[in-house]
Amino acid sequence: MEVVGPQGQLTVKFPAYIVTQYDEPDRKVTISVADPEIKHQKSMWGTMRSHVQNSVSGVSEGHICILRLVGVGYRATIEDKAITKKPEYEGQKFVSLKLGFAHPVELGVPKGVKATVPQPTRILLEGPEKHDITQFAADIRKWRRPEPYKGKGIFVNDETIRLKAKKIK
Structure with a gap:
């Protein structure tokens, strides 16, 4: 997934079991996992959401x-x-x-x-x-x-x- 803003452009790489959906009119990214019953996938769900949030705030405002x-x-x-x-x-x-x-x-x-x-x-x-x-x-x-x-x-x-x-x- 690529994030573009005034500060630059960043790419976030997801594991194969992370599913992303981008809603164009609302400009929202929805992140989910293939199987929420598997502990590792469930724990990486929030981590990948956090990476996307850091990338979006990084290119729009900067850190x-x-x-x-x-x-x-x-x-x-x-x-x-x-x-x-x-x-x-x-x-x-x-x-x-x-x-x-x-x-x-x-x-x-x-x-x-x-x-x-x-x-x-x-x-x-x-x-x-x-x-x-x-x-x-x-x-x-x-x-x-x-x-x-x-x-x-x-x-x-x-x-x-x-x-x-x-x-x-």
Whole structure:
């Protein structure tokens, strides 16, 4: 099934047991399964509906993921060239992170994802494909996960952590 909108075009692939019907006048997609008695088919019913919904909202509105860098000296920039990496495609941008290491961390922005840095401690990821955006956010977060004692790290969207008390003997 193909979904087309102002943000782009996405294709959703269905397993053979998923049946789709498109109602042209109402502009509705109905998703059902071949045999609702089989547990696996029944469980994939809602999952495939969710994939279609994410694709439709992605091409019509787009998906956004905001990353917050919390820590002294943690900052991000968007670069046209990287020192340590080669571009995978023409015109690829790179996210350069300073996270307390002796070297900057450089990550190539995947195709279909637009990365901007409105503030040095914020990264804004936008695009039509939700999976690509959240996967790239997870790759960035992997470098400094939020830690519970000082509350430093890279936070994705509205993520919060409860701080632990110091261990006193």
